Amino acid sequence: xxxxxxxxxxxxxxxxxxxxxxxxxxxxxxxxxxxxxxxxxxxxxxxxxxxxxxxxxxxxxxxxxxxxxxxxxxxxxxxxxxxxxxxxxxxxxxxxxxxxxxxxxxxxxxxxxxxxxxxxxxxxxxxxxxxxxxxxxxxx
Numbered sequence: 001x002x003x004x005x006x007x008x009x010x011x012x013x014x015x016x017x018x019x020x021x022x023x024x025x026x027x028x029x030x031x032x033x034x035x036x037x038x039x040x041x042x043x044x045x046x047x048x049x050x051x052x053x054x055x056x057x058x059x060x061x062x063x064x065x066x067x068x069x070x071x072x073x074x075x076x077x078x079x080x081x082x083x084x085x086x087x088x089x090x091x092x093x094x095x096x097x098x099x100x101x102x103x104x105x106x107x108x109x110x111x112x113x114x115x116x117x118x119x120x121x122x123x124x125x126x127x128x129x130x131x132x133x134x135x136x137x138x139x140x
Contacts, residue, residue, distance in 0.1 A: 020045040084133045091129030098123045 021033050023042035036042050097104075103113050104122075114122070 020047055087129060087132075088134035091126050091133060095123060095126035095130060098126055 019034070021036045021042045022045050023031055023033075023037050023040050025031055025040070031037070032045070098119055102119065103111055105111050
């Protein structure tokens with residue numbers, strides 16, 4: 001057990017004392033190495049300190065960011081569900097109107113009678129709204 005501990009300490013001591021060397025080669029390029037160059041002048045550079053440990057408060061902050069994203073997703077989902085319900089209701093009302101009446105009010109507020117072909121298209125359009133937004137198939 002003592003031998004393992006001694007070996008581990010020796011390895012750590014040798015890596016901790018390993019230096020960095022800086023020198024300029026014959027072409028003027030600056031070089032860095034963990035081994036000193038042969039037959040050249042060099043400077044010993046102190047190794048940079050190890051990276052700091054992660055701050056637990058940052059981890060908590062990331063979790064808070066995730067909860068904010070989840071809150072936003074839930075809010076958007078609720079908003080979209082309300083829009084779907086509204087569009088579903090519009091589709092059902094339109095289907096009822098087109099199946100019951102042959103006259104409609106246009107965008108300008110004028111009442112006009114629609115042809116059988118146009119009525120069938122509007123009924124199909126209303127059924128498609130119901131399929132898209134209600135999640136169920138419309139009654140015939």
